[in-house]
Amino acid sequence: MNLSHRLSTIPASPIRKLIPFAEQAKKQGVTVYRLNIGDPDIKTPEVMLTVLRQWDISTISYAQSKGDPEFLSALAWYYQRCGYPFITEHHIQVTSGGSEAIGMAMVAVCNPGDSLLVFEPFYANYQSIALLYDVRLVPIQTSLKNGFHLPDRSTIERYIDETTKGILLCNPNNPTGTVYRKDELTMLVSLAKDRDLFLLSDEVYREFVYDGRTHVSLLSYANELPEQIIVLDSVSKRYSLCGARLGALISINKELLDGVLRIAQGRLSSGFVDQKMAAKLVNVPDSYMQRVREEYEQRRNVVYEGLRSINGVGIHKPEGAFYTVVSLPVENAEMFCQWLLTDFRLEQETVMLAPANGFYLSEGKGKNEVRLAYVLEIPKLKRAIQILAKALDAW
Numbered sequence: 001m002n003l004s005h006r007l008s009t010i011p012a013s014p015i016r017k018l019i020p021f022a023e024q025a026k027k028q029g030v031t032v033y034r035l036n037i038g039d040p041d042i043k044t045p046e047v048m049l050t051v052l053r054q055w056d057i058s059t060i061s062y063a064q065s066k067g068d069p070e071f072l073s074a075l076a077w078y079y080q081r082c083g084y085p086f087i088t089e090h091h092i093q094v095t096s097g098g099s100e101a102i103g104m105a106m107v108a109v110c111n112p113g114d115s116l117l118v119f120e121p122f123y124a125n126y127q128s129i130a131l132l133y134d135v136r137l138v139p140i141q142t143s144l145k146n147g148f149h150l151p152d153r154s155t156i157e158r159y160i161d162e163t164t165k166g167i168l169l170c171n172p173n174n175p176t177g178t179v180y181r182k183d184e185l186t187m188l189v190s191l192a193k194d195r196d197l198f199l200l201s202d203e204v205y206r207e208f209v210y211d212g213r214t215h216v217s218l219l220s221y222a223n224e225l226p227e228q229i230i231v232l233d234s235v236s237k238r239y240s241l242c243g244a245r246l247g248a249l250i251s252i253n254k255e256l257l258d259g260v261l262r263i264a265q266g267r268l269s270s271g272f273v274d275q276k277m278a279a280k281l282v283n284v285p286d287s288y289m290q291r292v293r294e295e296y297e298q299r300r301n302v303v304y305e306g307l308r309s310i311n312g313v314g315i316h317k318p319e320g321a322f323y324t325v326v327s328l329p330v331e332n333a334e335m336f337c338q339w340l341l342t343d344f345r346l347e348q349e350t351v352m353l354a355p356a357n358g359f360y361l362s363e364g365k366g367k368n369e370v371r372l373a374y375v376l377e378i379p380k381l382k383r384a385i386q387i388l389a390k391a392l393d394a395w
């Protein structure tokens with residue numbers, strides 16, 4: 001049987017493709033410190049878990065396609081509290097994870113063959129999703145040397161052609177940990193205005209910003225560019241709800257939202273139980289997010305200081321999210337990451353990293369880089385970095 005060409009173009013996730021080697025190591029009794037995946041280890045808010053424990057609705061029915069009214073109202077409350085009082089339930093489409101919001105936004109703005117500009121390295125699943133919908137991602141390089149901040153406007157403009165429908169950005173950034181400054185975002189908004197481009201802003205790490213920074217959401221430009229700004233969001237990381245599979249698409253473009261709702265009707269609804277649980281976000285005390293942010297900031301410090309002390313490792317100070325991309329003194333980081341799992345042991349322990357080449361589309365880029373996610377407790381992070389240092393010596 002002939003399967004589609006499209007199927008063969010979908011890449012394996014760079015975050016997950018080394019899992020079989022890690023499983024093998026585990027079977028051999030080796031402890032593997034997983035710095036490869038951004039699945040938070042912090043406890044989900046108690047008020048949400050209580051919904052599951054006390055569940056007494058006897059039929060798990062579909063929710064409404066736009067979203068469960070209680071969850072929609074909780075999200076509207078959340079965005080209003082974030083400083084966007086004009087966002088109401090009408091401007092929100094509930095999605096099955098931020099992942100679905102990304103796909104819906106792509107379908108909403110691109111015809112097959114159209115393109116979106118993305119800043120490289122970028123969240124690898126953008127490419128998998130784009131391939132599903134026949135959208136072409138055009139990478140614009142950013143560099144470790146300036147902390148992966150945006151290039152200037154004229155550089156970005158060079159990549160615009162007749163197929164360009166918009167710019168997809170992730171702020172705070174996965175995989176780099178960069179938080180874009182207001183002047184960078186203002187530049188993008190002005191560019192989008194002048195060149196009639198959509199701005200798709202993935203803000204799933206909105207709360208995770210460090211050193212006293214404030215996150216600038218593209219929602220703060222929504223009234224200036226009402227038709228063109230689409231925010232993609234998720235509760236996965238914010239409340240450690242990755243398995244709940246809930247996110248949202250937010251826009252004040254009514255025509256776009258009407259269309260997105262028709263897409264949503266085609267897949268019926270997001271999870272009913274999940275939404276009932278996540279709707280309790282209105283009762284999550286502010287101290288929860290504050291503690292989570294402090295914890296990740298401390299972890300960021302440990303990772304940054306630890307990696308900085310290893311000879312030959314190139315690092316910038318991550319400003320947000322819980323990732324960083326670093327260069328290693330190796331020629332082929334993918335081989336090195338595999339070898340860590342198959343061969344290297346320090347007292348029966350090793351580390352798992354994500355080779356960064358999978359976060360690039362440009363040929364040959366990121367070959368000596370890895371992405372680390374700091375979603376382990378501090379003592380484990382310290383140990384993982386110690387192991388990495390020894391492994392680099394041995395390689």
Ligand SMILES: Cc1ncc(COP(=O)(O)O)c(C=O)c1O
Nearest residue numbers: 097098099123174204234236247
């Ligand atoms: C930048 C970014 N966007 C979107 C997602 C999708 O998250 P989810 O589908 O769990 O909401 C992730 C998950 O890791 C991510 O890192």
